[in-house]
Amino acid sequence: MKDESGMLAGKVMLITGASSGIGAAAARVAARHGATLVLMARRGARLQALADALRAEGAEVSWSAGDVSDAHDVRRTLDLTVERYGTLDAAFNNAGVATKPALLHETDDAQLDAVLDVNLRGVWLCMKYQVKAMLASGSGGAIVNNSSVAGLRATSAGPAYVAAKHAVLGLTKSAAAQYAEHGIRVNALATGLTRSEMSEAVFARDPGAEDRMRRRNPQGRVADPEEVAQAAAWLCSDLAGFVTGATLAVDGGAGAW
Numbered sequence: 001m002k003d004e005s006g007m008l009a010g011k012v013m014l015i016t017g018a019s020s021g022i023g024a025a026a027a028r029v030a031a032r033h034g035a036t037l038v039l040m041a042r043r044g045a046r047l048q049a050l051a052d053a054l055r056a057e058g059a060e061v062s063w064s065a066g067d068v069s070d071a072h073d074v075r076r077t078l079d080l081t082v083e084r085y086g087t088l089d090a091a092f093n094n095a096g097v098a099t100k101p102a103l104l105h106e107t108d109d110a111q112l113d114a115v116l117d118v119n120l121r122g123v124w125l126c127m128k129y130q131v132k133a134m135l136a137s138g139s140g141g142a143i144v145n146n147s148s149v150a151g152l153r154a155t156s157a158g159p160a161y162v163a164a165k166h167a168v169l170g171l172t173k174s175a176a177a178q179y180a181e182h183g184i185r186v187n188a189l190a191t192g193l194t195r196s197e198m199s200e201a202v203f204a205r206d207p208g209a210e211d212r213m214r215r216r217n218p219q220g221r222v223a224d225p226e227e228v229a230q231a232a233a234w235l236c237s238d239l240a241g242f243v244t245g246a247t248l249a250v251d252g253g254a255g256a257w
């Protein structure tokens, strides 16, 4: 495995939603930076294939199929991590879902529950058990939550998604304040439009969407998932030692527009 920087060498890092898109890119990038990885998502076969590919390049990788909105699955993944590697140094809470955007008064309550379950409760549960593991190790750690530009302002993603991503930024700041004295840093990404299964589904539903979104972006393009992954890797590394409670926009300048 090519050692890109070594900035995550010796770090045990958990990545959720690692079966595709930004999460899978985060696994590839973190492995290149030297991390030992635990990958979590619902699709075990995908995780196994990614883990096999990364191991073939020399990385140490485990995987755990599970649902981030299920406390049992999250706890089991953290137990596996600590039993196998002795500690948890870093986590990228990236698993998320989008819904078909609808007006608030026309949005199904079940749709609201589905988005909040994964995008908010999932991040909450992951942080809860990650913090427990980090406190138990006594050596601090770094957590990065994947929010969105929809965590900063209303977007076409719809009110349920926008509300959940705003909440993730609140959680990030609150946890950063609570655990700073224990050496645990908690940050978030305000991710912009990125090539993934999620964005491809939006483009398939609305063929004009990609062009419209590109035109609204100062860089005029969609991010490659590895560009988002590099920001997460840096925030997880000791190079970002004085950064906590922050929201890093990785959006081609969309937030400044």
Ligand SMILES: NC(=O)c1ccc[n+]([C@@H]2O[C@H](COP(=O)([O-])OP(=O)(O)OC[C@H]3O[C@@H](n4cnc5c(N)ncnc54)[C@H](O)[C@@H]3O)[C@@H](O)[C@H]2O)c1
Binding pocket: 016, 017, 018, 019, 020, 021, 022, 023, 040, 041, 042, 043, 066, 067, 068, 069, 094, 095, 096, 097, 098, 118, 122, 146, 147, 148, 149, 190, 191, 192, 193, 194, 195, 196, 197, 198, 199
């Ligand atoms: N793609 C974008 O334009 C964009 C923009 C801003 C933020 N984001 C955020 O980035 C994150 C990753 O999304 P992506 O774009 O890579 O899409 P994606 O659909 O390719 O990836 C989502 C990942 O989350 C996993 N996942 C979904 N529900 C889960 C659950 N209950 N338990 C465990 N894993 C689950 C999926 O299996 C998949 O691995 C999401 O949180 C999304 O909201 C994406």
